Amino acid sequence: MNSSNELPESEEPHLPAAPPVNDAPGGGTFNCDTGQLSVESRRVLVQLLLGPALDFRRQSRLWPVLLRDEEVIRSRLHELFLELVVDREQQIAFTRQVASEHLDVPVLLRKAPLTFLESALLLHLRSRLTQADAQGDRAVVSLQEMLEHLSVFEREKNPDRARFERQMTNAVEKAKKLSLLQRIRGDDERFEVSPTLKLLFPAEEIQALARIYSELAASGNGAGHEMSDDEHGDAEAGVIE
Numbered sequence: 383m384n385s386s387n388e389l390p391e392s393e394e395p396h397l398p399a400a401p402p403v404n405d406a407p408g409g410g411t412f413n414c415d416t417g418q419l420s421v422e423s424r425r426v427l428v429q430l431l432l433g434p435a436l437d438f439r440r441q442s443r444l445w446p447v448l449l450r451d452e453e454v455i456r457s458r459l460h461e462l463f464l465e466l467v468v469d470r471e472q473q474i475a476f477t478r479q480v481a482s483e484h485l486d487v488p489v490l491l492r493k494a495p496l497t498f499l500e501s502a503l504l505l506h507l508r509s510r511l512t513q514a515d516a517q518g519d520r521a522v523v524s525l526q527e528m529l530e531h532l533s534v535f536e537r538e539k540n541p542d543r544a545r546f547e548r549q550m551t552n553a554v555e556k557a558k559k560l561s562l563l564q565r566i567r568g569d570d571e572r573f574e575v576s577p578t579l580k581l582l583f584p585a586e587e588i589q590a591l592a593r594i595y596s597e598l599a600a601s602g603n604g605a606g607h608e609m610s611d612d613e614h615g616d617a618e619a620g621v622i623e
Contacts, residue, residue: 438473
């Protein structure tokens with residue numbers, strides 16, 4: 383069981399207290415402001431657009447505002463062809479691109495393509511989340527654990543060990559950049575896996591990729607495998623291009 387004082391670092395900005403806001407048209411918060419949302423709701427909207435998610439544990443002040451103003455925030459996102467996804471049990475929300483068969487929808491969210499090792503790492507982190515959920519615990523991983531997991535995909539008699547080590551390090555950095563790893567406060571080499579990972583990667587996609595990676599790890603040809611388009615993982619991150 384992890385110690386209760388081991389908390390992921392919060393990335394919630396330390397903002398000054400917001401002044402009272404007149405939500406009526408013309409009651410703007412700055413010069414020429416024509417918006418009608420309160421300051422708090424605007425901050426929720428911005429966080430959702432920045433992505434990849436709004437997480438109660440990291441943005442505790444914004445979560446109740448999201449629940450209070452969910453309808454109007456959802457409406458604002460629809461105007462941008464974005465869908466709001468809210469998981470009340472996990473206390474996480476994120477945006478997803480609207481899909482339509484009858485409309486050419488402009489794409490606002492960018493895809494974050496994953497390399498072979500990045501996909502392998504996310505599969506491992508997803509597995510750790512499943513294990514932690516079964517034990518009623520938080521999913522905490524160390525840097526050493528992640529590197530050891532990725533090392534099994536190194537090609538036999540690899541002539542460029544240094545390059546492979548850089549690829550492993552880059553895979554960890556990518557997970558951190560996508561906010562799927564949150565550093566444990568006071569510990570530079572231990573991280574909590576964000577529950578957002580369960581929402582961004584459906585179970586059926588994880589199972590299909592897991593079979594491929596298990597076979598490649600057993601054969602020792604993982605890092606040298608050229609993945610086809612349908613084998614290449616994609617994480618849809620809520621980020622403006």
